[in-house]
Every structure is written in structure tokens, then in C-alpha cells.
Amino acid sequence: MAEQPTLVTITVDGKPAQVPAGTLLIEAVKAAGVHIPHFCYHPRMKPVGMCRMCLIEVEGPRGMLLTTSCTTPVADGMAVHTESDTVKKAQEGVLEFLLLNHPLDCPVCDRGGECPLQDQTMACGPGESRMVEEKRHYPKPIPISDLVLLDRERCILCARCTRFSDEISGDPLIEFKGRGNAVEVNTFPDEPFASYFSGNTVQICPVGALTATPYRFRARPWDLEAVESTCPHCSVGCRISVQSSRNQVLRFMGVDNGPTNQGWLCDKGRFGFEYLGSPQRLAAPLIRNADGVLQEAAWSDALDLVAERLGALAAGGPDVVAGLGGARGTNEEAFAFGKFLRETLGTNNLDAQLGDGLDARLLAGITARGTIDDLERARTVLVWAPDLKEELPVLYLRVRRAATELGARLIVVHPRETGLDPVAAHTIRYRPGAGTELLRRLADGSGDLAEARRALGEGPVVAIVGRPGAGDDPRLAEAVLAFAAGLPGATLLPVTRRSNVYGAADMGLDPGLLPGRVAAPAGTGGRDAAGIIEGLIAGEVAGLVLLGADPVADYLEPARAAAALEAASFTVAIGLFLDESAAMADVVLPALGFAEVEGTVTNLEGRVQKVNRLLPGPAGARPTHEILEDIARRMGGSIGAASAEALAAEMAATAPAYAGITWEALSWGEGRRGIVAPGPAGSQPLVHAPEDHAPPPVGRNLVLHLARVLYDQGTLTQAGPSLAKLARPAAAHVHPEDATRFGIPAGATVRVTGSGGSVELPTVFDPSLVAGTVYLPLHCGASIGAGLEITMEAVS
Amino acid sequence: MTQILTTRMEAHPSDSHTLGRYEDTGGYAVLRTALAGMQPDAIVAEVKASNLRGRGGANFPCGVKWGFLAPSRPRYLVINGDESEPGTFKDRQLLERDPHQLIEGIILSAYALGVHHAFIYIRGEYPRPARRVQRAVEEAYGAGYLGRDILGSGFDLEVTVHLGAGAYICGEETALLNSLEGRRGEPRIKPPFPAVEGLYAKPTIVNNVETISNIPWIVGNGGAAYDAIGPEGSRGTRMFSLSGHVNQPGNYEVVMGMTWRDFIYGYGGGIRHGNALKAWIPGGASAPWFVEEHLDTPLTIDDVAKNRSMLGSGAVVVMDETTCMVKAALRVVRFFAHESCGQCTPCREGATWLQQVLTRIEAGAGRDIDLDLLLDISDNISPGLAWPPAMTTICPLGPSAVSPITSIATYFKDEVAAHVHGGGCPLG
Amino acid sequence: MTWDRRTEDRAAAIVGRYPEKRSAVMPLLYLAMAEDGYLSEDGMRRVAQLTGLSNAQVQGVASFYTMYKRDGVGEYLVSVCTSISCMLLGGDDVLDAVAAETGVADGETGEDGLFSVEHGECIGACGGAPALQVNYELIEGVTPDHGRALCRWLAENRPAVVRGDDLQERFGGRRSFDWGPVEAGGATGAVPAFGPLGTAGEGS
Numbered sequence A: 001m002a003e004q005p006t007l008v009t010i011t012v013d014g015k016p017a018q019v020p021a022g023t024l025l026i027e028a029v030k031a032a033g034v035h036i037p038h039f040c041y042h043p044r045m046k047p048v049g050m051c052r053m054c055l056i057e058v059e060g061p062r063g064m065l066l067t068t069s070c071t072t073p074v075a076d077g078m079a080v081h082t083e084s085d086t087v088k089k090a091q092e093g094v095l096e097f098l099l100l101n102h103p104l105d106c107p108v109c110d111r112g113g114e115c116p117l118q119d120q121t122m123a124c125g126p127g128e129s130r131m132v133e134e135k136r137h138y139p140k141p142i143p144i145s146d147l148v149l150l151d152r153e154r155c156i157l158c159a160r161c162t163r164f165s166d167e168i169s170g171d172p173l174i175e176f177k178g179r180g181n182a183v184e185v186n187t188f189p190d191e192p193f194a195s196y197f198s199g200n201t202v203q204i205c206p207v208g209a210l211t212a213t214p215y216r217f218r219a220r221p222w223d224l225e226a227v228e229s230t231c232p233h234c235s236v237g238c239r240i241s242v243q244s245s246r247n248q249v250l251r252f253m254g255v256d257n258g259p260t261n262q263g264w265l266c267d268k269g270r271f272g273f274e275y276l277g278s279p280q281r282l283a284a285p286l287i288r289n290a291d292g293v294l295q296e297a298a299w300s301d302a303l304d305l306v307a308e309r310l311g312a313l314a315a316g317g318p319d320v321v322a323g324l325g326g327a328r329g330t331n332e333e334a335f336a337f338g339k340f341l342r343e344t345l346g347t348n349n350l351d352a353q354l355g356d357g358l359d360a361r362l363l364a365g366i367t368a369r370g371t372i373d374d375l376e377r378a379r380t381v382l383v384w385a386p387d388l389k390e391e392l393p394v395l396y397l398r399v400r401r402a403a404t405e406l407g408a409r410l411i412v413v414h415p416r417e418t419g420l421d422p423v424a425a426h427t428i429r430y431r432p433g434a435g436t437e438l439l440r441r442l443a444d445g446s447g448d449l450a451e452a453r454r455a456l457g458e459g460p461v462v463a464i465v466g467r468p469g470a471g472d473d474p475r476l477a478e479a480v481l482a483f484a485a486g487l488p489g490a491t492l493l494p495v496t497r498r499s500n501v502y503g504a505a506d507m508g509l510d511p512g513l514l515p516g517r518v519a520a521p522a523g524t525g526g527r528d529a530a531g532i533i534e535g536l537i538a539g540e541v542a543g544l545v546l547l548g549a550d551p552v553a554d555y556l557e558p559a560r561a562a563a564a565l566e567a568a569s570f571t572v573a574i575g576l577f578l579d580e581s582a583a584m585a586d587v588v589l590p591a592l593g594f595a596e597v598e599g600t601v602t603n604l605e606g607r608v609q610k611v612n613r614l615l616p617g618p619a620g621a622r623p624t625h626e627i628l629e630d631i632a633r634r635m636g637g638s639i640g641a642a643s644a645e646a647l648a649a650e651m652a653a654t655a656p657a658y659a660g661i662t663w664e665a666l667s668w669g670e671g672r673r674g675i676v677a678p679g680p681a682g683s684q685p686l687v688h689a690p691e692d693h694a695p696p697p698v699g700r701n702l703v704l705h706l707a708r709v710l711y712d713q714g715t716l717t718q719a720g721p722s723l724a725k726l727a728r729p730a731a732a733h734v735h736p737e738d739a740t741r742f743g744i745p746a747g748a749t750v751r752v753t754g755s756g757g758s759v760e761l762p763t764v765f766d767p768s769l770v771a772g773t774v775y776l777p778l779h780c781g782a783s784i785g786a787g788l789e790i791t792m793e794a795v796s
Numbered sequence B: 001m002t003q004i005l006t007t008r009m010e011a012h013p014s015d016s017h018t019l020g021r022y023e024d025t026g027g028y029a030v031l032r033t034a035l036a037g038m039q040p041d042a043i044v045a046e047v048k049a050s051n052l053r054g055r056g057g058a059n060f061p062c063g064v065k066w067g068f069l070a071p072s073r074p075r076y077l078v079i080n081g082d083e084s085e086p087g088t089f090k091d092r093q094l095l096e097r098d099p100h101q102l103i104e105g106i107i108l109s110a111y112a113l114g115v116h117h118a119f120i121y122i123r124g125e126y127p128r129p130a131r132r133v134q135r136a137v138e139e140a141y142g143a144g145y146l147g148r149d150i151l152g153s154g155f156d157l158e159v160t161v162h163l164g165a166g167a168y169i170c171g172e173e174t175a176l177l178n179s180l181e182g183r184r185g186e187p188r189i190k191p192p193f194p195a196v197e198g199l200y201a202k203p204t205i206v207n208n209v210e211t212i213s214n215i216p217w218i219v220g221n222g223g224a225a226y227d228a229i230g231p232e233g234s235r236g237t238r239m240f241s242l243s244g245h246v247n248q249p250g251n252y253e254v255v256m257g258m259t260w261r262d263f264i265y266g267y268g269g270g271i272r273h274g275n276a277l278k279a280w281i282p283g284g285a286s287a288p289w290f291v292e293e294h295l296d297t298p299l300t301i302d303d304v305a306k307n308r309s310m311l312g313s314g315a316v317v318v319m320d321e322t323t324c325m326v327k328a329a330l331r332v333v334r335f336f337a338h339e340s341c342g343q344c345t346p347c348r349e350g351a352t353w354l355q356q357v358l359t360r361i362e363a364g365a366g367r368d369i370d371l372d373l374l375l376d377i378s379d380n381i382s383p384g385l386a387w388p389p390a391m392t393t394i395c396p397l398g399p400s401a402v403s404p405i406t407s408i409a410t411y412f413k414d415e416v417a418a419h420v421h422g423g424g425c426p427l428g
Numbered sequence C: 001m002t003w004d005r006r007t008e009d010r011a012a013a014i015v016g017r018y019p020e021k022r023s024a025v026m027p028l029l030y031l032a033m034a035e036d037g038y039l040s041e042d043g044m045r046r047v048a049q050l051t052g053l054s055n056a057q058v059q060g061v062a063s064f065y066t067m068y069k070r071d072g073v074g075e076y077l078v079s080v081c082t083s084i085s086c087m088l089l090g091g092d093d094v095l096d097a098v099a100a101e102t103g104v105a106d107g108e109t110g111e112d113g114l115f116s117v118e119h120g121e122c123i124g125a126c127g128g129a130p131a132l133q134v135n136y137e138l139i140e141g142v143t144p145d146h147g148r149a150l151c152r153w154l155a156e157n158r159p160a161v162v163r164g165d166d167l168q169e170r171f172g173g174r175r176s177f178d179w180g181p182v183e184a185g186g187a188t189g190a191v192p193a194f195g196p197l198g199t200a201g202e203g204s
């Protein structure tokens, strides 16, 4: 619960008001219902008092003092005047100054209609300019990155954008340039504003100086329809406003949800909506015909076929069919999928993850599960996880804020440098495979780890733990979590990928879990993703249902996944695109996706938030739960999915942790910020005994660090033109010593061979690795498998 | 006549800047005595008792400012040698001709304030003064006046000389601190004041070159002796930079209290070619102008303030009857528009606009409404056009651009009108 | 990119003079200018590396100050003061004379790269107005004729080091005050000659 602020009494325009102590006047009077016009002030950044729009008068010992309300903290007994003649004159003066050099191009400006400068001018601005001289001129919009354009003539020099990139995101690629009347915002020549967070500057620019290419000239604000929702791209669960016009999503805007994103979004989230309107979206069911070609079919034919084939296979025993997926959709879909697999098909072969996450029993069982907001109070933060900037960008922002603004001590453990390193007090590197040994030394505080260990003894500690690379054993993360759970005041944030993994685990999409974080009874059996894939190859599993999962592209040993689908006697894929796996299926069923269905999702804190419907989606696509229900009916059963909301109600009734978290509760007031489903009580259980985890020996030869980057070749990224072009060409990162050892000249191409294949890539020297490690981005063009041991040789 | 700052350079023009001459003429003796026998607080007390007021422009009592220094450490002392206000060249002489006097003042001040790292910020266009100061700093290190365990006292002090790079605004103390931190020289919002959160967000005292050059004398002779010189509120001597249409321009160290007439006609030797006096700027380009009627006003900080101007940086610029007041105002406004840091709207836009309107008037394209427009723009920078100025800006640079406007509007309205109606300057 | 050994050593010494390395940006920018004759993009990049700032931040600082010349600058930068005190005593005429003699307009650099001419704001020489600077070496009491002669002399003699005392002796007039003894040092480019500890230029 939020602490109640103490109140002080001030008078605003003669009326007494109780306002929270310690706030800035601009916020304090807002609490008293008075709006002060402003441009440079932004509640999530340090005030700078530059635009001077928010001038008001404060009574002081030496008479009235004109002062900026955005920089003045309230004090008890203060008397402020926001509407005196002096204030009005001063504000009108500032407005006139701002307009002197501002073009009058509102009709063609993206901001027209939602521009505070325009609003302010309409309300009290000068009718006509008193300046007869020429305005300041710059060439019209210049692209400052692939996503953002800058129109310097419209810029009012409020420095919101430059402060954001310096203070908040930590990549100050745009700055003021010049002095006085010649000040402009700009980048360094040849160094674009290639920040993962650039879209935030477009959102907070108070005028139309910064615009985003995906939105430019697409709509006028008054034509937009909007719903509030939750970003579908990762498990931070940023709150967004989805905005559309004529059934096309045109933009996402960050909503300031204090506990999670504080208003910010990453560019992948912000601009990752284009896939929804992609012409490649599936719009009709497909059935593989006699020639082996997928061909459009009627829904009834497709559903009949699926029911018939699955029914026949399921009759052969519970182990013969299996389901993968469900981590990208809503909880309701996951719940329906679980019921379909367990009740209709009678199988316990089900997994929402593809062997690349943490054990679902662990996720469900964490007792000291923290919230992102715990970072506001943390003394020490331990990040032993994927590079947050690449995988959970807005969580990176929150950790960065803790380390830079709030004085927390940050410890980052990772095989190579990460986005957080510049603000970390301690950066600890290790070779994949040597993590267990490192953990033991860290726990002991031996040698150069003494300082870091001491910091970990100072609570409250927030530990953010996951698998830094694909090859890291999930049991290492489990051991780290167990260690961190014992630190003073510790709260834990487990990190896995895919937006709704936690929800899927809570819905029981794992052989070891039933809905509501209930462990499956001992001896229940069932296969996880690896078991399913190996079972398919071995012929022990024959039928497969994929729900928004693409193992052929995503499984860490893609060749095994391809072989599995090859071997399957029947596969049905339910999803949005004909991805690599769907292309191998026997039946493909088009589903509705984000912004097309209503439901809930659960982020990495266990926070349940609402997602809402704004669009009809492709005419031929249907909601997942309806598809599953129709198949179940044809098989003589039902999953009871009358509606998504009914599923939600059933889920809330079945799952104790979700009791009371209804759509209703999530739709109003504080509930819109999400409700955290409470973790289980008791002490942190270990799913695996530590001795289970015998790390492979790490010898003189090379080991692989395989990790994700934000912009990759993933289906959803590639289906939108704006993000597709941001994927950088992959390279093999080699430690300079290894380059010497293996005779690899700078810039040479190397062939890296791993457990699942070979890939040829150009090299980059990366001294941030521990020698003996090669780093490759996942989805680097060819699959090489996730096994630790690799070989490398120079080609050509 | 009392002289404090310029005795050595007058008596020994060829080598007043050297350590040898400085020591020969009693230099560093005060430091020796102080480090051997005075508590830091005792020095602060002498400076307070002296009633020395800052010479950088704001005239704030030095001892009072020192008293605001917050307790946390480290803390810093920064000497403001950015001297860039048009008309001002006094600090240049102090830096160039008697750098050890400043350095001794720095060591005494640092000792008094518990500072172990001091910076001397010198404007970029002053390489010669910077060279002389740097050399003097090195001499002082060599002689054990700087560095570790100064003169065996256990007191340590490092001094770094930092060169500016062409930005008047860096004379404003918080802009100076940003500049010294390697940032754009933009003034900070106050509070917090530097004495609480200054360089690297640590407590910092910023003082002008001339202010600190007085410290050895004050500590040596006692605050009371200094307080006995000159009229109340304007104690001690003060360096004035006199320039413009006078016969004898130059720097003058004077005891305040004389009339302006005595200063301009006495020290300045009167107006060139026997011309008539038209106006003068009494305290640097930021100050509203004086005219004939002010000639018998006493030259003190408070008397000037009472007459709605200021002694500011001590720069006196004299204009004779041949001067076009529109052109003179424009030149001063041009300066402030050029030097605006650009961060706050009224200064960035307002000063430029004032310059544009004045340029038009000077070029003969003025309109009847332009003087009112100038005044209203000014009013939006400095509401009420009051004195001392109120401001809509972050720092006083914006209101400084208003001074020439109110000056010509008050005293030379007809000349402005003549420009408007005559299509240009009536003086030809 | 890195500089040669000697320059890198000076850069390291400069960084060492400050409690925080960011503070070294300004002297390092001078060093970069002295290296290339003007402030190049590469120079700014190197300063960014040495101070832990982004290139855009270094550019932000550099562009704030008028003495960091990012667009190239002539061998001799002649800055003529036209602020109030110099204006009153004919600074504008000196500027015109210098521009006419060099054929380089205010704010420009000549095609042969010999001269850059600019009007300056007050350079603290009001007692010796009108005044000008050549590569920031000061000459006071300059008439238009002096200004012309000065430029002619520079063009003919092409001194590698510009010494203020020398130029004052040849082309100056009334000084703001007695400068004291003649100094040996001077500027080797459009960078202030200050630098016993390696800031910029040679000084003496």
C-alpha cells in the first residue's frame, strides 16, 4: 500500500488547500485543482525551470515573488497566486516569446489537436504576432534516426528530449547545440539517435518537433479511438494506450503506471504494433491438401479435421498428444488451452515455454516475489540475468533509476558487458558454465568479490535473476534465487522471456503445475517442451497442438524441433502468422491477437493487468478460446468457454492467488494499475536440490554465450516495417586473446560450430568477455544449438 | 591616498608579478603568520568585520557569504576571473600584474573555509593573465605555499587554473560551475546556492578576483582597519575600469565616496576634445545609465542603487555628445543577446527581439509603436521594470539587456523618435 | 582515434588536474583544436572517449563557447572588438579596415586559409580601445591604419608564433595599463597560448 503523504496547508488564490508536503508547487496546486500551464516540466524528470511558462507569484517577506512553480517546493503556510495580473502578464509574455519563432503550421503538424502550445495559444495567446522580423529558419524535418524526425523550427527548446535521453535512458545521443538564439537540439554528425527508448521523446515533446515515422501524417488526434491496455512484448507489462483509426492501430502511447513503466516504453513495444495490420496475417484456416500444400479451407472443415485427427490420436493414450505455447496471449487463452489439453485431450504433455526459461514450478513457488517498485526503496540491487536493456528494456530503466537517482548499489553479473554496466557499482563477469563456482565465491565474498558481498549484506536487496544466456542452466538461476532469498530484506524478480510466461505458469501450462500455482500431484507425469520434442522424434508422441508457439524458430535446438514436427503425424497450429512451425503443420487456424481480444495478462511481478479490445481483427480469424471450444465440442466435450470473461471468472474461482482479480476490479481506479497476485507463503522452495546441478567442466576450449538482442529476426519484429529494419547484422564476439590463440585476424569471418549446427559470421573483438567465451546473438541467421561447448575456425 | 591592491604594481612595474618581488615587498608574510597562529574561524571573523563586499557585480558581503558554507566535505573555492562584462578590465590587471596577491588571498581563504582544492576560472580571451597566474601558481608550489603541508602547517591546498572559452554567461557563478564541470555554461536554478550545492554538488564559495585579492591585506591589517576606509556600505578601496570618451581611461583604485563629477573629470581627465558629457554607464553594461543630473551623486554602492542603477562590476563607460544613443543601446543589447545561454525563453527570445527592433530603428525603419514595443518586451523580461529588477528569467542576464532600453526610454526618448521620423540617426 | 604520444600524455595530465574527468572537457577541446588547427569531429570524439561523455554531449559543450572553432579557421584569427567601449572609439572602422586589407569579411575565413576575421564582444581592453586580438594575443590602441598594417605584416612575415608584445610594439597604441616586462611566448594557432601544464598552445 502506498504511504499516505503528510499534508501542509497553503492558500491558492486566496483559498486554503491541503496539499502533500515536499511536492513542487506545480504538483501541489494541481492537487488543489489548479492547472498551471507548463512545457519543460515533466513529473518524471528533474525540474529545470527553463521554459518559464509556469510562473506564479508567491507571497514572501519582501513582497510578491514571481517564481517558477515547477522548481519551488511547497512550504506550510505558503500563499500563492496563480491568476494575478502580474502572473497573467508574465505567462502571456512567455507565450508570445515562444511563438515568435514557432511556425504556424498546426494544420499539417502531427501534434495539432493535442499540443499544449496550441491549446495555450487558443486560450490566452496573442492574436497576431508583434514581430515583423523573419522567424528562425532551419531545413524542415531531418531524420535523426530510423524512427524519429526532428523539426527544429517547431522546437521550443524545453530540453525534455535531451533530459530524457541523458537522465532516464542513459544514452545522451541528442543534446543542445549552439548558444542563445542559435540553440537547437541535434545529434552528433553520423551518430543517429539510435536509442532503444527514442519514442519516449516523441511522446513527451510538447510540440510537434519530434515525430515518429510510423505515425507521421497517419491521423489527426481527434480521429483516434483509444483503449488502455498492456504492452504485449515482454513480461514487464508496460501500461499503454492503444490508438487506432479506421480499424488500424496507429500508435501506442505510454501510460504512466507508477508501479511499472512510469510512463515510458521501449521502442520495440511502442512501434511493435505494425504486425497487427500486416498483410501476412492469417485470415482463413489452412489445410494441407493431398499434394502436401497448405490450402485455404472453411472453418468447419478445418475444425472437423482437427477434432477427428486429435480425437483419434488421443484415443491411443494420454501420452500420444501434446501442446506447446500459450505464453504470448492472455491468461484466459492460456487457461482455455490448459483445459483443452488436460480435459479434452486428457494429456499432461504441455509447456508454455520452449526450454529457454525457468522451471514453471519455481516461478509459481517464489515466496519473496518482489515488485518492480521495490527498486524505489532498494539499497542494493543484484542483476544476474539477461541484459535487461536487450530483453526487458523498461525494467532496465527502473534499475537504472534506482542506481543513478535513488542511490542504490547495483551489482551486475553477466558473461559480458550489459547496458547497466555504466551505472553499476560492481560488474562481475564469468564464463557460461562457471556460474555455480562464481555463485559459491560470491556467497563467500572471497577475493575481489568481498566488496560486492558486503553490499549484498545491506538491505533491502532486490534480486533480478534469470538465465543470462541460452546455455546457462536454469538450475543456476534457481540457486542464485535461493542465495538471494537469504539476503536482508530481499525480494526476488525472476526473469524469463515472452510476455505472459508468468500468466501461463499460473494457468498451469506446465506438466508440474495445475492452475493457480498448485503443484501437480506426484506421479502425474507429462512431458515438458524438451520431452515433447524428443517424444515426437522418437515416435512416442504423435499429435501436437501449437498455440502461438514457433519451436522451429525459437527452440534452442531448432534442428531438433524441425525434426519433431517432421515426425509428428498430426500438427495443428493456432496463431497469427504462418511462421516456420505453422508452415509444417497439417492444419493452421487463424486466431485473433493483441488489441483484438479482451483478457488479462500477468507480468514478472505477478501483476495481473487488463488487455482490451479495440479492433475486429482479420475477418477470418477467431478468438482462441472459441476455436478450442469448437474443437472440444466436436470431440464430445467442452472447456466451458462461453466467453473469455466466463473463463476469467472460473479461473479466479479455481486459482486462489487470482481470487478477486476480476475484469471488473482491473478496469477501474487503482485496479487499472494492475493487482499483484500474492505469492505463496512459507519459505523459498527449491525445485531442484543444488547438487542436481553439476556444471559441465569449462576447459581451455571455447564456450558459447548465446543471448538475445532487442531487435532480432523474430516473427513479430519482422512483420512490422519500422522495427524490421532495425535488426543489426549479427557478429561473433570473440575475446582478443582467443582471436590470437585461434589465429583470427580482425574483421575475419569465422565458422562457429555448436551442438546444433554451424554458422559463419564476421567477428568483433570483445574484451568484455572472459577469455574462452564466444558471444553470439540468438537468431543470428543460422542455428547452432545452445550446447555450451563450441569450436571456432577462421574461414577464407 | 589609500591603496591596497595596486601599490606593488605601481612601485615595481617590471616585476610585480614575480614571486621574488612579491616576497620582497612583504608578500606571504601574512600567510606565514596566519598558518602559524590563527584559527580558521578567526580569519572568517576578520573578513566579516571588514565589511568587504564582493567585487564581481552583486556586491554581496563576502563574510556573510562565507557564513553560508554548508558543513559537508569536500568543499571548494572558485575564483571568478571570467571578467567579460563590457567595460570591465580590472581583474585582468590584478591577474597579470599581481597574481601572488591573489594566490595568497586564495590560500588564506581556503584555510579559513576548510577548502583543499581551489580553482581559478579565467576567461579564454585572457591567455596572458592566465599564463602569469599559472606561472605564479607553479612558483607558489615550488616555494611550499601550495601543495601538501603548506609551510609545515599540515594544511594542504591544490590550485587548478581553468581557462574559459568565450562565454560571458560563465561569469554568473552557477554557469561558471557548470562550465568547470565540463558542461554547457548554463546557469542553474537557485536555490540551492553554491555555498550549499556548488561544484560537483559540494559546498562551494565563488568569489571574484578582486574580492580575494583584498584578503591578504584584511587578514594582515585586521578587518577593522579595512572597515575604517571609505563610507559605510562601501568600505575599502575599489578598482574602477574607466573607458569611453574620457581623456584618461584606465583602471583606478579608489576609495569610494567622491562624486561622479570628481571621478570622471578628476581621474578621467574630463571628456575628450572638451566635448559635453551625454551619458555614462556607472557599473558595467548591465547597469542602467546615468546622465548629467547624476554627476553630483556620490560614488558609493548604495547611492548608485538609490538612483536605480548599480556599481556592478565597477566599469564606467563614458559617452560624449557625439554618441548615438540608439547605436550605443543596440551595441549593449547585441552583447546580451549574443551571450544569452539560450535555456530560458524570455532571455533567449526577448533579448534577440530587442536587438532586432533596435536594429530596425537604427537603420531608419522604426515605427512609432516601437519604443512602446521595446518597453513591453522589456517588461516581459523584467516585470514592472522595477529596480532592482524583477525577472521572468533564470538569471539576471535577461534583465541586463533591459537596462539600455529603459535608459534611452527615460533620457533619450526624443532621440529615438528622431530616428523613427528622420529615417535614421540625426547625428549623421 | 588517438593522438600522438606527447599529446596523449598532455591529455592524461589535464584529466589528472580535476577531481572528475568530465571537468577536463574544455582544456581537452583546446588541445584537440591545437592538434588539428580547428575543432574536428575526430577531435571531439577523442575528447568524448577521454571524459566518458557521448559525442553529442561534447559537441553540446563545444558549440556553447565561441572560441572552439568547428568550421575551420585561418592561420591568423583576427578578432576585432566592437563592443561598447571600442565601438565608441572606432572599433567598427578598425574591423572594416581589417576586412578590407585581408579581403575577408566579418565571420569568414579567406580561401587561402591565412586569415579569419571576426568581430568580437568585449575583450577586456576598454582602457586601450579600440583593441583587437590575433590568435587571442592582445593589441590595444589600434587605429584603422594600424589594423591594415598589422594584417599586411602578418601576411608578409607569416610568423609561426604570434607574440602579443611584439605586435603591440609594432602596431599598438594606448594600453589599458602597463603590461610589465616583455614576454617571450605567444600563440601558434587560433588557440589561446596558455599551457605550462599542457592546456593549449605553448605559452612560456
Ligand SMILES: Cc1cc2nc3c(=O)[nH]c(=O)nc-3n(C[C@H](O)[C@H](O)[C@H](O)COP(=O)(O)O)c2cc1C
Pocket: B053, B054, B055, B056, B057, B058, B059, B060, B062, B065, B080, B081, B082, B083, B084, B085, B168, B169, B170, B171, B172, B173, B174, B206, B207, B208, B209, B211, B212, B395, B396, B397
Ligand atoms: C550575467 C552575469 C555575469 C557575471 N559575470 C561575472 C564576472 O565576469 N566576474 C565576476 O566576478 N562575477 C560575475 N558575476 C557575478 C557572479 O555571479 C558572482 O556573484 C560573483 O562571482 C561572486 O563573487 P563576489 O561575491 O566576490 O563578487 C556575474 C553575474 C551575472 C548574473
Ligand code: SF4
Pocket: A154, A155, A156, A157, A158, A159, A160, A161, A162, A185, A201, A204, A205, A206, A207, A209, A210
Ligand atoms: S524537440 Fe521537443 S522535447 Fe526536445 S527540446 Fe524541442 S520542444 Fe522540447
Ligand code: FES
Pocket: A037, A038, A039, A040, A041, A048, A049, A050, A051, A052, A053, A054, A055, A068, A069, A070, A071
Ligand atoms: S514548466 Fe516551469 S519553467 Fe517550464
